[in-house]
Amino acid sequence: MTLSALVDQIHQKESFLCIGLDPDPDKLPSHLDGSVESTYTFLKEIIESTKDLCVAYKPNLAFFEAFGSEGWELYEKILSLIPSEHFVIADAKRGDIGNTSKKYASAFFGHPNCDALTIAPYMGSDSVQPFLGNKEKWVILLGLTSNPGSEDFQMKKLANGRYVYEEVLYTAKEWGSPEELMFVIGATHPESFRNIRAILPDHFFLVPGVGAQGGSLAAVCEYGMNDQVGLLVNSSRGILYASKGEDFAEAARAKAKEMQAEMSGIMRGV
């Protein structure tokens, strides 16, 4: 998907919501048995009931791989279910030496419905480059993540005065344009958004951490938005597991609607 197609979708739907697909057998509605088949049914209904409210879906590969090879089959089937106007992010946090990253790129971008892949930056340029330059495919590089462990290394100060995550942002923005590269910036660090937006005025941010992890949508938007919106805000558990009952899909829709309405208000400046 191109940047302009994504921005169009955001304006049409008045939504920059990304729904994370983290299917956890322990959390499925009680009438579903947690098998691969019931997980397929669950995700199919979630997608059906939310697709007009969000612009992106983000399957989290860990939750598919936990089923072994059948989980990868499930992942491929789910990709085929998602309408093509949605931006699809394989949340896989890959990254390895050049020849290996090339293989990961073909593994993920080989599927026509997969638009983007999350990538870990630790191994540097040649671990990221093979994912760039693939027409209408995107790299979403970890910048400042939403979890407590982001303090351990990302928030360490370098001798040049930058935090490690800032070094990642400054360095990586030279690798890819805003037409092919986004960054993961966690909603749990709202105080850093103004500074991060100053470093990266034009790149989109994928923002996890709103909801279950405690981040606030309003705080993120206040400093994180740019004139193309520039944000995809993710919610996973808060939407997927809104109800343990047979009404799970309606409950998920209600939660998604609540977020979309808040986003619409923010976009209209209300």
Place this chain on the structure above:
Amino acid sequence: MTLSALVDQIHQKESFLCIGLDPDPDKLPSHLDGSVESTYTFLKEIIESTKDLCVAYKPNLAFFEAFGSEGWELYEKILSLIPSEHFVIADAKRGDIGNTSKKYASAFFGHPNCDALTIAPYMGSDSVQPFLGNKEKWVILLGLTSNPGSEDFQMKKLANGRYVYEEVLYTAKEWGSPEELMFVIGATHPESFRNIRAILPDHFFLVPGVGAQGGSLAAVCEYGMNDQVGLLVNSSRGILYASKGEDFAEAARAKAKEMQAEMSGIMRGV
């Protein structure tokens, strides 16, 4: 596998060789067509012909995932082929927020033949902890990698005087004992091995980068060995693709034998 079982194997075989399984359809012997089936045959023969010379195998998940869900099936079938006395490392470079890392841990450690998983440190403690504390299962954390991109972030100096990779080593050694935690240290930085061994006297290192990437076994051993050997030295392409002909398995054996002989000499102090 326990640490003492691994060290026993190393002494019995006079080898600390790890063979990386990176099956690339473009590099297979000419008589194999690059299909999943022929890749299975290829890996089966490689394992058969080298298993007495190495103590570990390291399937590289990217090369399996490039086949899609069939590749994950292939990965599971290959795990079952590897004799149980071998230490098996899933080279997957995973790492995510806590609840997701937990799923990756169950995806990989759920297979009885998988002993270890490579993990990326960027997201910090809660991204690594879920992989620790699993009986006889190991975390192999990226420390200083073998690729050129290791300069970009790992080799940046922190305000506290340490390199970023040193901060990772100092911090992570508090997370796991040498009975459950190893580190990836690339052979392409031999000048750093003395210092790294001083930081981590007792942890094993998984050492990629000997062979195709230019690292030297002698240089690594000079400063990297400890009294339990403390090294698993990996070779992938140099062994797997030693011949494009029907003699590929013998050629692979000859290359593995060459490395094992050099290791044996070093262990005997010859």
